[in-house]
Amino acid sequence: MEIRIIKFEFTSQIPTNVRNQSRSVSSQSLTSTESEWKLPSPRVVGMILVILTETALFTIFVVAYLYYIGKSISGPYPHEVLELPILGTVMLLSSSVTIVIAEQNLHKGVNSLFNLWWVITALLGIGFLIYTGVEWHKLIYEDHLTISTNLFGSTFYSLVGLHASHVVVGLILILMILILNLTGCVKHYHHEHVIMISWYWHFVDAVWIVVFTVVYVIGAKS
């Protein structure tokens, strides 16, 4: 039996009138040609993976923090110097609420309110950073706790610092969207882009909840 090899051409030799159709690769017609071929949005999958990889990064610093609780040889110790960062936490977590409000306004098409709530989110984020800065100033200059003082210092500054750096990145992203929006570049089809940035922001907040629990609740008595 002789096999004839049918060379299927995907090259530019395809006549133009055929080019715009999607060609079936089998010799039978495809019943599913009419049905939907829906794959997830690349932006969404991409952001989920970014969050996944950052989670892996934070996990190691959290593990280091947990492992070293109570193991510092000399002070200052957490119970001596740490205070619950209530104000900072409230600011950061409420910024997650305000960013959702901003999103909703974008969806409804109310650009001015979007800008307003977007800016409030950014201000709350900046407020959190200022709060952290004040806390660190006290720890360094009054309590003499630095990254090299002891295990608590090393793990505290690295973990909280890593989180703060992610807040900074989030703020930069928020600022970029703000500027783009003010210059009229953000269109209705960018809705998903904005939502992905807010997902990142929610992630940063979720990490803060973990950091807060590990540092200021679990490790605070040691």
Added chain:
Amino acid sequence: MPNGTTITESGTELQPARPGEERGTATGWLQDLVFTVDHKKLGMLYVGTGLFFFVLAGIMALLIRAQLAFPNGHVTSPQEFNSLITMHGTVMIFWVAMPIVFGMINYLVPLMIGARDMAFPRLNAFSFWLTFFSGFFLFLSFVAGPGLYGASGAPDAGWFAIAPLTSSAFSKGPSIDYWSLSVLISGIGSVTGGINIMVTIICFRTRGMTLHRMPLFVWLSLVTMFLVVVFLPPLSAAQIMLTLERFLGATFFDAQAGGSAILWQHFFWIFGHPEVYILVLPAFAVISEVVPVFSRKPIFGYPMMVAATVLIGFISAGVWAHHMFTVGLNSFGVTFFAMATLAISVPTGIKMFNWLATMYGGKIRLELPMIFAIAFLFQFLIAGLTGIMLGVAPFDWQLNDSYFVIAHFHYVIVGGILYGIFGFLYYWYPKAFGRMLDKKLGLWHFWLFTIGFHLTFDPQHFAGVLGMPRRIYTYHPGRGWELWNLISTIGAFFQAAGTICLVVNLLWSARKGKIAGDDPWDAWTLEWATTSPPPDYNFETLPEVRSRRPLWDLKHPEDPDWKFE
């Protein structure tokens, strides 16, 4: 012989354009490569970079072997030796194996899934250039000079940089910082590349290509990149901690401050073990494409192959401390990790059997890709078995940190992964360059390299059993190691000769190889349905598939796959 469609002699009108040739001039070609965001060109840049660093790290290996050929060798000083072994290992893993893996996947995945490019082309370019420049940054360390404290240039604490040897107290000067920072930057490139590849596979498959119709290459790439995304950050975290310790006096691994040097190892190996799976799964991917085509049968048990791959991915997360059996873990820890290590051999063994079953009843064509694949199967079998031996913790207690371990992992990486890469080159080079690699030169490459590989690494098993530890720059006569070391060194030069054949083949065939045509191997996946090399946009019209082997369906309309799946 119906081995394809359009193999013709060179000189006919079917002269494929070489990549980058469109612009014509030399600077145009360079510009094209520097600014490209095309996955195919970036794929070739990745592979080219990997091969370039392969030659450099290979020269380091030759120096190492030259030093160890005879007892009390004087080819290198102790300091130089420690730098050589560190650089050899670090460069081979991060700037040879990783880029080639990313290059393979970058080039092939969009073609195989019927897409036009990767999900994020500019991010793709960014990932590549990070990898590229971080490699040169690492090599700067050779010329960086003594640093502030008069210490040597290149890093010399081993590729896994055990703390506290890497602390600023014991490693003065910037050498370890070159190691940390270059690997950190390369890691960012890997993670961004990994995200890109995963998004492409999940979101850009052509119509009709469900997850269960993807080529196994694509499945394995997906699992590999998942491992990259999840397990590279622990290394980055550990290196950030090390850098904070070296520059700001942090105490993460400082036993004097209550820290734990062993913690470094946990963090490193949480990355380090999945890393070897990140390297080997793409080799499996190549084998899973080559063996069916050259046996003329579909892969045996596709669903089980996918399941085994996913299982390997998961279990690989839980075996890391088998690198640490001798550091002082308690019995529970040792037993748990030994069991997990033994468990991972089951899905890996299953894959082996599936490949064998694919060959069974087939009509095996012994072309170069298949020859390398068969050698892979043989060598990976041995590598896996020595791995099982080492997984039995008491065995490891005797042979950890000895040449037996070196033999084992080189069997995996060279005998396994590198052979998979060779198979990749011989199989898909025609697609990328439009010309076949020369078969005769390829056989010279194969035989020289394989003889060399066995001469080098088989004796190292014996040296290890006879008590030779790793990372020693020399040894006294009378320990019983001389013969094995000498044979090992001779083998290294054979491998070098084989590599020269490969490089010459790659360069020469780009201009003078036989024209390949679209489908020189009579294969079945989508990349063979476009020209060789493919146009920038990959496919004129995005294809639609109904089965795992769309081209088989086309070529065998009376017996298409979709009737049986």
Added chain:
Amino acid sequence: MIHQTSVLVLLICLGIFVVVGGLLFYAVVRYRRRTDDDDTTEPPQVYGSTAIELAWTVPPILIVVVLALATARTVGEIQSPKFAADPLQVRIVGHRFWWELHYPKYNIVTANEIHVPVSYLSTPRPIELTLASADVAHGFWVPELNGKQWLVPDKETKWWIQPTSLGIYLGNCTVLCGYQHANMLIRVVVEPPEEFEKWVARQQQPPNPDASTEAGHKAFESNSCGSCHTIDGTNSQGIFGPNLTHFMSRQTLGAGVAPNDDANLKSWLHDPQVLKPGCLMPDMKLDQTQFDEILAYLKTLN
């Protein structure tokens, strides 16, 4: 114990290798495309078989279970040993690039050469090693005495050996610890119990002050050798370098880098970096008189 488990594993793996390797070889030979074949046909396209896949999944699982059980048992036996007799305690502290040895029961501190009594069935003498590190991670491995363990700065680790044959056993540090990692050698001298007791007695004796080498003794101290080295009963109490009280009783110097003979000792004293480049003893730049005096003095440290 390690030996038995290893043999079991080796045999199982050899068996697997023969079976699978044989199947591979058979497949390649039997199913090769023959050039005289009717090459235009494709072989039967078999997609898989659940039954076959199950059949080849079960034996590997069984093998893994067997190996896992063997492993668990051996691990337990070794890490929680039931000694037949009270073990001899030896504490080993790893330094770059030498081994500090303590025998707490006998109040001995020495370096690099470990003497132990042999163990017979009738008189078992297990030796429990407590391992610690003064600087970076090291590894203690004497291949013929089976098994190794790391020496880490974090904490103490434990290992044990029970040599049953007389002899001198050589070993190495197995963890890269710096430039001279290769020459951080171990020497275990397994001797009959009486010889061991003699060695202990000799190590316990303080050195005999000898009037003829008084000048050497003074030179030793004035050149600050004592800031790194200890010689019992003198002002030299340094712990950075090996204890030299019974230096001449050791067969090698420099932690095994060279035999302890006249030529090598002269070379070492002249410049340690010649025999062991990268070791942590600097060139002391002695002038000829000091050199001769200290040399004579060291030779009396039996």
